[in-house]
Amino acid sequence: MLLKRLSEAVGVSGCENEVRNIIREEIKDYVDEIRTDALGNLIVYKKGNKDKPKLMLAAHMDEIGLMISDITEDGLLSFKPVGGIDKRILVSKRVLVGKKKIKGVIGAKAIHLQKPDERKKPLDYKELYIDIGSKSKEESEKLINLGDMATFDTKYKEIGSNIAKGKAFDDRIGCLSLIRILKEDYDFPLYGVFTVQEEVGTRGAKVASWDINPDLALVLEGTTAADLPDAKEEGYSTVLGDGPALTIMDGSTIVDKRILNKLIEICEKKELKYQFRRFTKAGTDAGAIHLSREGIPTAIISVPCRYIHSPVSLVNLDDYKTATKLVHNFCQEIERGGFSNEKIN
Structure with missing residues (x-):
């Protein structure tokens, strides 16, 4: 199983080689271009109608260690x-x-x-x-x-009601979503970036977004779920099983409202579960991407992850599947002309 391989792979910040090799092998036959930049980001490109917006999807490969x-x-x-x-x-x-x-x-x-x-x-x-x-x-x-x-040294295993147990779901679960999306075909320029060194300062995202200069970006992440008995509901941040989390603001960015509203619209129309991320201190690669060059409209879709940044975390696989469907539908919206190519006016 791909998530098992990604979770158990070693990829502490600055040493993402093993994870990068797994991803490269998995997607090489589905993309038009694939390269690794000087910092170690794995950057892939799928050709499409250049009159449509250039989208960058990002998920980080590294883990704490x-x-x-x-x-x-x-x-x-x-x-x-x-x-x-x-x-x-x-x-x-x-x-x-x-x-x-x-x-x-x-x-x-x-x-x-x-x-x-x-x-x-x-x-x-x-x-x-x-x-x-x-x-x-x-x-x-x-x-x-x-x-x-x-x-x-944590082994992946599925337990309970569609729950996965393992390490590094932040952000191997985002990497898995991005891999799935890259196996689809869309008629617009699409960059998939598997970034390095997010956990030590979103370093990979900084150089990749400057290089690509997309019209808009989505960050696919794993995020805190503190839905535990000793926590008040307002402190949960997110809840396992309530769908992917959409960020309004965190410690590094205020997301682009136009993209956020489109994501909400898609969820409502397609009857996809979603929730809002309520914890605002931490940051993601979006913090680096949205400040690149003259600014890049950016939003975040996260999969709730209980016991994040620990030896063993839990995710609900339905949340992951719904997050991937949301990204897929967002890409289809771009393909249909849902956004202009002028920084999504």
Whole structure:
């Protein structure tokens, strides 16, 4: 299953090769052009009527992770976070380190040895380490290099009522939607961009949008779902099973109202479930894209993801399917002339 392969692939920011190779192989026979730019973005192009708007669809390949920063004399690995990680969830998690995917476990001082005040706060990164079973620094250095990345060792599985469990659904679920769309044919210029380094500052999207300079853009994302018993409803952000989430504003952009209204119109007409994303602090690739050149009208379609930025996340596969249908219908609207080619006046 493609989502399983994408989820289990290693793609910490700056090391997206494995994910990129899976996607390239999957879409190479469906696009007219395919290339990788200097930063690592995978950019594909499908030809179409040049009198119609040029659309850029973007989904990021990278995931949060850890970077090895030191190897102690007894062979343990010190590390730093790559992207936003909750320190509270790190202890005892299984990880894969480096290109050889060396298995390890994140360890810390046993709770029996901790002082009372230590038990009341999350352990700092300097108090954590990755144990790969080595007896010495020399033994670890034969397997690990400083700067190697580590990712969570999580297997994909479908559970419950059409729920998928796995890592990196932010944003491998968006990548999957984009792959599905690229296998369709539309009569307008379409760029699909699988971006790099979103989790550390939307870096890939910045250079790709400047290069392509589209007339409009859609970002396909995974987003926070905090629909849990200890959270008030207004703090849920999104809810699993209520359809894809449309953003009005977040920490990096106010989305283009013309695109947003068209997405809502499509959902209402096609009877597609949708919801609004209610959490506004975080940002996405849209923050970089909409500021490129003289400005690019941009909107965001997200799949709710429970326990995001953790070793194990959950998504509702119906939300993903509906999000993909929404993007497909939006593309058909462009094909029918639903937007002009003048920055969607």
